[in-house]
Amino acid sequence: MSEEKKQDEIKEEEVQEEAKQESCEETKPETPSEEAEVKEESEEPVEEEKDPAAEIAELNEQIAKLKNAYAKAYADTENTRKRLENDFSQRSKYLIKDFALELLPVLDNFERALSQEAGDESYRQGVEMIYRQLKAALEKQGVTEIEALNQPFDPNWHQAVMSEEIDGVEPNTVVMVLQKGYKLKDRLLRAAMVKVSA
Numbered sequence: 774m775s776e777e778k779k780q781d782e783i784k785e786e787e788v789q790e791e792a793k794q795e796s797c798e799e800t801k802p803e804t805p806s807e808e809a810e811v812k813e814e815s816e817e818p819v820e821e822e823k824d825p826a827a828e829i830a831e832l833n834e835q836i837a838k839l840k841n842a843y844a845k846a847y848a849d850t851e852n853t854r855k856r857l858e859n860d861f862s863q864r865s866k867y868l869i870k871d872f873a874l875e876l877l878p879v880l881d882n883f884e885r886a887l888s889q890e891a892g893d894e895s896y897r898q899g900v901e902m903i904y905r906q907l908k909a910a911l912e913k914q915g916v917t918e919i920e921a922l923n924q925p926f927d928p929n930w931h932q933a934v935m936s937e938e939i940d941g942v943e944p945n946t947v948v949m950v951l952q953k954g955y956k957l958k959d960r961l962l963r964a965a966m967v968k969v970s971a
């Protein structure tokens with residue numbers, strides 16, 4: 774029996790030694806590379822949680838900036854559209870300006886021809902008919918005669934080439950039209966050449 778006791782004691786000692794070794798391994802310091810990994814893990818920046826109110830304020834600020842940028846872009850687009858529409862309407866409104874200016878001397882010559890006595894009445898009627906048609910076509914496009922005779926002198930519509938003192942007539946009144954003036958819609962096409970009382 775004594776041998777059995779000895780074997781039991783030896784086994785107990787072996788078990789105790791294994792237990793000691795296991796406890797030593799658990800407390801044993803890690804290798805340098807493992808220590809570095811542990812340090813790196815602990816040194817990683819921890820993302821700080823932002824205050825929700827601060828995040829909302831920041832997002833509201835970004836929204837305000839984007840709304841402002843949108844409003845500016847929209848306003849620029851609207852201004853460009855309006856400018857282009859205005860340019861187009863102005864261009865189409867006064868499209869015949871150059872053509873009408875070319876025709877005004879023709880009208881003047883018709884009026885001079887009609888102011889002369891003609892031997893052939895049918896010839897005169899033909900010329901008068903052409904004059905009326907030409908004048909009507911121009912009026913249809915917005916070309917109208919500027920009223921000048923016995924009107925107060927207006928430098929916007931009249932060009933004074935002569936002045937004369939006339940009894941019974943107020944100063945700066947148009948007393949004679951030397952060449953008719955015309956306007957295209959609301960713009961001056963050609964100023965009326967007039968004689969004005971002084």
